[in-house]
Amino acid sequence: MQKNLPTLSELESEARDFAKTLAPTDGTATLITLSGELGAGKTAFTKALAKALGVEDAVTSPTFVLEKIYVLGESVPFTRLIHIDAYRLKEGKELGALGFDEAMREEKNLIILEWPEQVDDALPLPAIRIRLEPQADGSRTITYTHE
Ligand SMILES: Nc1ncnc2c1ncn2[C@@H]1O[C@H](COP(=O)(O)OP(=O)(O)OP(=O)(O)O)[C@@H](O)[C@H]1O
Ligand SMILES: [Mg+2]
Numbered sequence: 001m002q003k004n005l006p007t008l009s010e011l012e013s014e015a016r017d018f019a020k021t022l023a024p025t026d027g028t029a030t031l032i033t034l035s036g037e038l039g040a041g042k043t044a045f046t047k048a049l050a051k052a053l054g055v056e057d058a059v060t061s062p063t064f065v066l067e068k069i070y071v072l073g074e075s076v077p078f079t080r081l082i083h084i085d086a087y088r089l090k091e092g093k094e095l096g097a098l099g100f101d102e103a104m105r106e107e108k109n110l111i112i113l114e115w116p117e118q119v120d121d122a123l124p125l126p127a128i129r130i131r132l133e134p135q136a137d138g139s140r141t142i143t144y145t146h147e
Helices: 008-021 042-052 090-100 101-105 116-122
Strands: 001-007 030-035 068-072 078-084 109-114 128-134 140-146
Touching: 001 008, 001 068, 008 042, 008 140, 030 042, 030 116, 042 078, 042 109, 042 128, 090 116, 101 109, 109 116
Parallel strands: 030 109, 030 128, 078 109
Antiparallel strands: 001 140, 068 078, 128 140
16 A cells, blocks of 8 residues: 655654554564665654654654663554664574563564564564655655555
8 A cells, every 4th residue: 555645744743543453463573674765754753643642751763772662551553562673683593682482472462563574584473564765746655465
Protein backbone atom coordinates (compact mmCIF):
# COMPACT_ATOMS: atom_id res chain seq x y z
CA MET A 1 0.00 0.00 0.00
CA GLN A 2 1.32 3.47 -0.87
CA LYS A 3 0.24 6.98 0.17
CA ASN A 4 1.55 10.53 -0.10
CA LEU A 5 2.01 12.51 3.12
CA PRO A 6 2.31 16.24 2.30
CA THR A 7 3.44 17.46 5.74
CA LEU A 8 5.08 16.29 8.96
CA SER A 9 1.74 16.47 10.73
CA GLU A 10 0.21 14.14 8.14
CA LEU A 11 3.10 11.74 8.63
CA GLU A 12 2.45 11.87 12.39
CA SER A 13 -1.23 11.18 11.93
CA GLU A 14 -0.39 8.28 9.60
CA ALA A 15 1.88 6.84 12.33
CA ARG A 16 -0.90 7.16 14.91
CA ASP A 17 -3.38 5.35 12.63
CA PHE A 18 -0.80 2.67 11.91
CA ALA A 19 -0.16 2.18 15.67
CA LYS A 20 -3.85 1.37 16.14
CA THR A 21 -3.68 -1.47 13.59
CA LEU A 22 -0.95 -3.34 15.49
CA ALA A 23 -1.57 -6.35 17.70
CA PRO A 24 0.80 -9.01 19.04
CA THR A 25 1.25 -12.25 17.07
CA ASP A 26 1.67 -15.62 18.76
CA GLY A 27 5.18 -16.72 19.52
CA THR A 28 7.15 -13.80 18.10
CA ALA A 29 7.65 -10.09 18.56
CA THR A 30 6.18 -7.65 16.05
CA LEU A 31 8.97 -6.30 13.83
CA ILE A 32 8.57 -3.12 11.83
CA THR A 33 11.41 -1.91 9.63
CA LEU A 34 11.71 1.71 8.52
CA SER A 35 13.73 2.44 5.39
CA GLY A 36 14.51 5.69 3.65
CA GLU A 37 17.40 8.10 3.22
CA LEU A 38 18.80 10.37 5.97
CA GLY A 39 16.05 12.76 7.07
CA ALA A 40 13.29 10.80 5.35
CA GLY A 41 11.23 10.82 8.55
CA LYS A 42 11.88 7.40 10.10
CA THR A 43 12.46 8.81 13.59
CA ALA A 44 9.60 11.30 13.20
CA PHE A 45 7.31 8.37 12.36
CA THR A 46 8.57 6.41 15.39
CA LYS A 47 8.07 9.39 17.71
CA ALA A 48 4.44 9.76 16.68
CA LEU A 49 3.86 6.02 16.94
CA ALA A 50 5.39 5.98 20.44
CA LYS A 51 3.20 8.86 21.50
CA ALA A 52 0.13 7.04 20.23
CA LEU A 53 1.17 4.07 22.39
CA GLY A 54 1.25 6.34 25.43
CA VAL A 55 5.02 6.88 25.70
CA GLU A 56 5.45 10.09 27.67
CA ASP A 57 9.25 10.23 27.66
CA ALA A 58 10.86 12.23 24.91
CA VAL A 59 11.57 9.82 22.08
CA THR A 60 14.93 10.74 20.58
CA SER A 61 16.87 9.19 17.77
CA PRO A 62 18.94 6.18 18.90
CA THR A 63 21.63 6.99 16.30
CA PHE A 64 24.41 7.01 18.92
CA VAL A 65 22.99 4.68 21.57
CA LEU A 66 21.69 2.27 18.89
CA GLU A 67 18.72 1.12 20.95
CA LYS A 68 16.07 2.60 23.24
CA ILE A 69 13.45 0.66 25.16
CA TYR A 70 10.18 2.16 26.36
CA VAL A 71 7.86 0.34 28.75
CA LEU A 72 4.25 0.64 27.65
CA GLY A 73 1.16 0.98 29.81
CA GLU A 74 -1.57 -1.57 30.45
CA SER A 75 -4.02 -0.10 27.99
CA VAL A 76 -1.69 -1.04 25.13
CA PRO A 77 -1.46 -4.61 23.74
CA PHE A 78 2.37 -4.55 23.75
CA THR A 79 4.52 -4.31 26.87
CA ARG A 80 7.63 -2.77 25.32
CA LEU A 81 8.54 -0.57 22.39
CA ILE A 82 12.10 -1.21 21.28
CA HIS A 83 13.53 1.40 18.89
CA ILE A 84 16.75 0.41 17.14
CA ASP A 85 18.84 2.47 14.70
CA ALA A 86 21.13 0.15 12.73
CA TYR A 87 22.79 2.97 10.76
CA ARG A 88 26.14 2.41 12.48
CA LEU A 89 26.02 -1.40 12.30
CA LYS A 90 27.88 -3.25 9.56
CA GLU A 91 26.39 -6.72 9.75
CA GLY A 92 23.48 -8.61 11.25
CA LYS A 93 25.66 -10.28 13.87
CA GLU A 94 26.03 -6.94 15.63
CA LEU A 95 22.31 -6.97 16.43
CA GLY A 96 23.06 -9.85 18.82
CA ALA A 97 24.87 -7.47 21.18
CA LEU A 98 21.64 -5.49 21.48
CA GLY A 99 19.73 -8.57 22.63
CA PHE A 100 17.76 -8.61 19.40
CA ASP A 101 17.17 -12.37 19.25
CA GLU A 102 15.82 -12.50 22.80
CA ALA A 103 13.68 -9.44 22.12
CA MET A 104 12.23 -11.18 19.04
CA ARG A 105 11.11 -14.14 21.15
CA GLU A 106 8.84 -12.04 23.38
CA GLU A 107 5.49 -11.65 21.62
CA LYS A 108 4.56 -8.50 23.56
CA ASN A 109 7.54 -6.62 22.13
CA LEU A 110 7.06 -4.11 19.34
CA ILE A 111 10.39 -3.59 17.62
CA ILE A 112 10.96 -0.64 15.29
CA LEU A 113 14.16 -0.85 13.29
CA GLU A 114 15.63 2.04 11.29
CA TRP A 115 18.18 1.18 8.56
CA PRO A 116 17.30 -2.56 8.27
CA GLU A 117 19.49 -2.73 5.12
CA GLN A 118 22.55 -2.65 7.40
CA VAL A 119 21.57 -5.90 9.11
CA ASP A 120 19.31 -7.58 6.55
CA ASP A 121 21.12 -10.91 6.79
CA ALA A 122 19.92 -11.29 10.41
CA LEU A 123 16.31 -10.22 10.12
CA PRO A 124 13.56 -12.74 10.75
CA LEU A 125 10.16 -12.87 9.10
CA PRO A 126 7.44 -11.85 9.41
CA ALA A 127 8.06 -8.15 9.30
CA ILE A 128 6.14 -5.10 8.25
CA ARG A 129 8.42 -3.09 6.01
CA ILE A 130 7.84 0.65 5.70
CA ARG A 131 9.63 2.85 3.19
CA LEU A 132 9.61 6.65 3.37
CA GLU A 133 10.64 8.56 0.27
CA PRO A 134 11.07 12.35 0.30
CA GLN A 135 9.65 14.02 -2.80
CA ALA A 136 10.77 17.27 -4.44
CA ASP A 137 7.82 19.15 -2.89
CA GLY A 138 8.84 18.15 0.66
CA SER A 139 6.14 15.52 0.96
CA ARG A 140 6.89 11.90 1.79
CA THR A 141 5.66 8.80 0.03
CA ILE A 142 5.04 5.93 2.43
CA THR A 143 4.92 2.31 1.26
CA TYR A 144 3.94 -0.65 3.41
CA THR A 145 5.00 -4.21 2.57
CA HIS A 146 4.09 -7.22 4.68
CA GLU A 147 6.58 -10.04 4.43
N1 LIG B 1 6.33 15.54 5.09
C1 LIG B 1 7.25 15.29 6.04
N2 LIG B 1 7.22 14.13 6.70
C2 LIG B 1 8.17 13.84 7.64
N3 LIG B 1 9.17 14.66 8.00
C3 LIG B 1 9.24 15.85 7.39
C4 LIG B 1 8.30 16.21 6.39
N4 LIG B 1 8.64 17.43 5.94
C5 LIG B 1 9.73 17.79 6.65
N5 LIG B 1 10.12 16.85 7.53
C6 LIG B 1 11.29 16.93 8.41
O1 LIG B 1 12.21 15.93 8.04
C7 LIG B 1 12.97 15.52 9.18
C8 LIG B 1 12.92 14.00 9.33
O2 LIG B 1 13.90 13.65 10.27
P1 LIG B 1 14.00 12.21 10.94
O3 LIG B 1 15.00 12.34 12.03
O4 LIG B 1 12.66 11.70 11.28
O5 LIG B 1 14.63 11.37 9.74
P2 LIG B 1 15.22 9.91 9.74
O6 LIG B 1 14.65 9.23 8.56
O7 LIG B 1 15.04 9.28 11.07
O8 LIG B 1 16.77 10.17 9.48
P3 LIG B 1 18.07 9.33 9.95
O9 LIG B 1 18.37 8.34 8.87
O10 LIG B 1 19.12 10.38 10.04
O11 LIG B 1 17.78 8.66 11.26
C9 LIG B 1 12.37 16.22 10.39
O12 LIG B 1 13.19 17.31 10.70
C10 LIG B 1 11.00 16.67 9.89
O13 LIG B 1 10.60 17.83 10.54
MG1 LIG C 1 16.33 8.40 12.45
